[in-house]
Amino acid sequence: MGGLTGVMGAKPVPGASATPSRWRTPAGRLSRGATLLLGLALVLLAMVWGAASGAYAIAPAQLPGIAWDGIRSLWGGDVQTGPEHLVFLNIRLPRLLMGVAAGAGLGLAGALMQGLFRNPLADPGLIGVSSGAALAAGITIVLGGMYLPWLPRHLGSWALVAMAFGGGLAVTAVVYVLGQVQGTTRIGLMLLAGIAINALAGAGLGFLSFVSTDEQLRNLQMWLLGSLGASRWSAVALVWAAVAVSAAAALALARPLNAIALGEAQANLLGVAVEKTKRRAVMVAALAVGAVTATTGIIGFIGLVAPHWVRLIAGPDHRVVLPGSALLGAALVVSADAVARTIVKPAELPLGVLTAFIGVPLFLAMLRQFRSKV
């Protein structure tokens, strides 16, 4: 039972088989291990850069000492604290860690959405979680004072975060339910529902802008532009928890999503639990993006770009695209935030603006280099 290669005289395709090594796959892509190592290195580099930069001047040589003091202070002991300690440990470090979690969550959710919709243009916003969070934030900011006075009473400063998170999840649930037909999720239907609900949320935001006072309007606008400025340790812990749970749940979705690339019918015939996979992907993405957006506002572009980039380097296997997008997203957000904090110091640019400014040129540069593979 031989093949037809020699018989039919088919010529091997030139350049198709690069010598596989630990770093490269036979197809000439970067291997999974190499890609994840690269991603990790980028995250660490970004963190080092972020730790060393900021409006407040701290000599980089001091940083390890300050970090060690911070760790020591957690379980008692004499700690000499100076203003650098406060700035680094209470302001800069939580912000750095928030950036890692936020970027990881957004990158991961973007990769999940692209796998779910079988389309590289998909973005977590399609399922409505970002616009739902924005709408809930708008309601809290504009109507909260008058109609929801119990909110700050019970939740204090967490009112806005809790509402935004709840809003994101609620709107995603609506979009998901609208996409159900006889117990199955129709992705095409969900896409249309998402578009419609996003438009509705946008209209809601427009109306809120209309009835808002000047102050509320500006507060809402600034929230929408996205920022890591409100990163207190408790918020950092919560977002890390949400993103860690999402990442753990997403690992199991990698191979099913690979099979779904053949189409849902074929994936079903391969034994993939397609409905369960779709539901899980939506839930995980909503959890990650909801938690991040509730705390930081809208940071765009990461969920769209990071997976693309990983695919350009390492191919479309979700076992590398999912973790790779998380790592790359983290590196992007931390880097963008480092720039946002220093480029107009002592003021600060909104992060959402910067992620686009940084992301787009890098993405285009990548495209140019890998033009042939697209």
Added chain:
Amino acid sequence: MSAHQGLSCLECRHLGVGVAKGPRLATVDVRIPAGRFTAILGPNGAGKSTLMSMLVGERAPQSGQVLLDGQALSAHAVEGLARRRSVMPQDCSVAFDFTAQEVVELGRYPHRHQPGAGEAQIPAQAMELTGVDHLAQRSINTLSGGERARTHLARALAQIWQPPADGAARWLLLDEPTAALDLAHQHHAMRLLRQWAGQQGAGVVAVIHDLNLALRYADDVLVLGGDAGVHHGAVLDVLQPALVRQVWGMQCDPVRSSDGALQYIFVADTALPV
């Protein structure tokens, strides 16, 4: 042929073929045995693809049911079924730039928890069998239609490469596997299917258009003849020129090729309505 093949069969019991709320195209009552290559034939619109989608479990029957080994298809566990039955669709668009090798490796998904002996070589072997091994590292979306079809065929074969531990028969269902292939590859693929039925004992069911390919390679045929009714049986018994004229409206002259196979030469009949 091993002894247990006689037990495994794919049965259509009073199966009403047609789209939901659409007209009844045919009612099929047949038992398709494993270990034989059954070709499904019929003119356009007779319901071949609809029947295939019911055999695969993608579409609910208008009436009746499909049974595999005596058990309704819906009663079989999805994962267990995937380990012994593979389907090659008519066309399959692959999102993203997976390489041909990665696509064939996806065929091994049902076996991820119970890898077979020599698991790592199976995709390569399957690709060699269908003649696409030299395309392994190419992105599947850059391949020609025929190369893609052969890659998906390799994937379907890889999925059922090894017999299951309980010795149950394997099944391979294909919807127009030869549609995109060129002449030589058509015959090669059909030969392959016949060998899988005969030597591997798998039940092979394929929708094909070309009567001569069916005559040469299939063991049985299932003809969906529209008004002419449903006919099932050994290919030489069923596919007589009289039936061909009745179902396809074409006159044909039986001839023997130089290697002894019966083939039909078709005569354009201007008297019959087109």
Added chain:
Amino acid sequence: MSTARISRRQGLQWLGASVAGTALPGLAQAASAAAAPGAKRLVSLSGALTEVVYLLNAQNLLVGTDTTSLFPEAAQKTAKVGYVRQLSAEGLLSLKPDAVIATSEAGPPVVLDQIRQAGVRVSLVAARHNWAEVQEKVKVVGRETGRMAEADQLLAQLEAQWSSVQAQVAKAQRKPRVLFVLSHSGSPQVAGKGTAANALIQYAGCVNAIDQFDGYKPLTAEAMASAAPEVIINTTQGIEALGGEAAFWKRPELALTPAFAKKALVTLEASHLLGFGPRLPSAVQALHMRALQWVA
């Protein structure tokens, strides 16, 4: 530098405290509560407060201001910490201030908390759009710059100005109907109740032609016509942005108003008009006199 000795028990207490969670345990320095002597380094986050700082001759203490602190001109050369509602904690701290003065607009609240924890005194003046607000602003600046005596003097001066202006306003024979227009792109927004502009209009002895809603809302041409303002108020920056007075009057919504006939427009520089700072008496007076001129 301060030494924070933390017992194990204290260290574990952070679990409760960090629901607010703004600091690692033991690394928060409580801001000194008692009234300290004046700050050596001051950040002002409001145009009006900045003006008072300059009037008290304390500008050498000023190390940073916000984007609305544009008067006097010297203030434009100080370090700008950005938009008052979206401050950067590290940015503010990098200026090493002892005290920050702001209105209740300043935010986000987490950033203010972080600054307080770093030992910076934060004083917020509530925006009430009345004379008491101006008085409080003067007092707060006096306290924070350690120039209480000069502040009292300034306050006395301003009170005198204010009384004389109020007397002048009280004597007026009539109250002109006016409308404050915020003219960006699209349909113009007008100031309803509860805005700084509305308060100013009341003080200047005029009547706000719009009293049906709060805040800034767009107005259609018909609504404009039925409001029937005799005089329109705008800021000089607003008129410039439109390309001059002539371009402003070309806007269709204004064509049906009584003000259109005479092109009755009063413009003042934005921070002068709406800042509710030490120039409030002169703003009220200017508005009062010019509005009366148009309706005379």
